[in-house]
Amino acid sequence: METKDLYGVLGLKRDASKDEIRAAYRKLARKHHPDANPDDPASEVKFKEIQNAYETLSNPEKKRQYDAGPTSYFGQGSPTGGQGGTGGFSEFSDLFGGFGGLGDVFGRQQAQSPQKIRGEDVTVSVNLKFRDALEGVTTRVRATVEDQCMDCGGSGAAPGTTMRSCPDCGGRGTYTRDQGFFALSESCRKCGGEGVYIERPCSSCSGSGRVSRARQVTVRIPAGARDGMKVRVPGRGSAGRKGGPNGDLYVVTHVEEHPLFVRRGDDFVVEVPVSFVEATLGAGIEVPKPGGGRVKLKLPAGTEDGRQFKVRGEGSPSARKGGVRGDLIVRVRVVVPKKVTKREREILEALADERDEDVRQALFEGATDR
Ligand SMILES: [Zn+2]
Ligand SMILES: [Zn+2]
Known part of the structure; x- marks a missing residue:
């Protein structure tokens, strides 16, 4: 199992301060953000590593655990890469599962495994010149998507604070009420059935873990694109939640009409x-x-x-x-x-004499037929 040095990922020494960790994260997250590096999958993998590292090192409890024993800690910590989720909840509960005190609290939550939620698909349109649609073109479109919040790494918890097991339902996410013959299970209102609850929501995203953001996306329009065609850009829609994959971006083409063709x-x-x-x-x-x-x-x-x-x-x-x-x-x-x-007229009149034809003969015959 691959073990990454989380400090190394952020280019920091082990004794880095809270502010240094935050500064390094922000700098690297901007540099390696997929939007800043379209068409570079390596950058996306790197970006996830950075997010994972920050998620642990920005959280005092997790950082303490990591500092105490990094090898046992990183059971499933290697970043996933590809078009998958942009970090967040699945890594979260995997991490919590690994250790003592908190593990008990989160164990139940882990057992019911948080539902990964795929990000929404987003549709935008692009106007194309006739020739660009015919020959194909690489262009940039502007799309407003729900993107993972950079300040909390998508967790929704204010930087430096933790998600807690929900006090109302004890982390189960549901209440069970005894109704005589049967037990009625209902979702916990405080935590919305999540089992965990954010004590202090991240101020940037109000605890949702996502922020609305306009991004520039590079899209390849294939040669021969028609008006109203949908071009899919995988993984460039809104960010997934709880470790779910991103949605897709759909670019609908509007092709300029040609006056002749x-x-x-x-x-x-x-x-x-x-x-x-x-x-x-x-x-x-x-x-x-x-x-x-x-x-x-x-x-x-x-x-x-x-x-x-x-x-x-x-x-x-x-x-x-x-x-x-x-x-x-x-x-x-x-x-x-x-x-x-005048001469042309003479030639045409000569031609008419020469042909001596009645082009409407069949017409009149057809008209009196029935
Ligand atoms: Zn946030
Ligand atoms: Zn609850």
């Missing part, structure tokens, strides 16, 4: 003007791509207005894992000249 699933639809001559005779044309650049498209002779062509793989990347890139849908709009020159 309309998203449909992972496809983009773009309307492309085509001259009536090109539409009639066919042509090789170029169309713009959503991310910039152009792609060639062969327009067959006799293309009608509104006809759609699919350019494979030129749509949006899929934001889903393993998803396939979408297509670019080209919708043809045949442009009819508003004005023609």
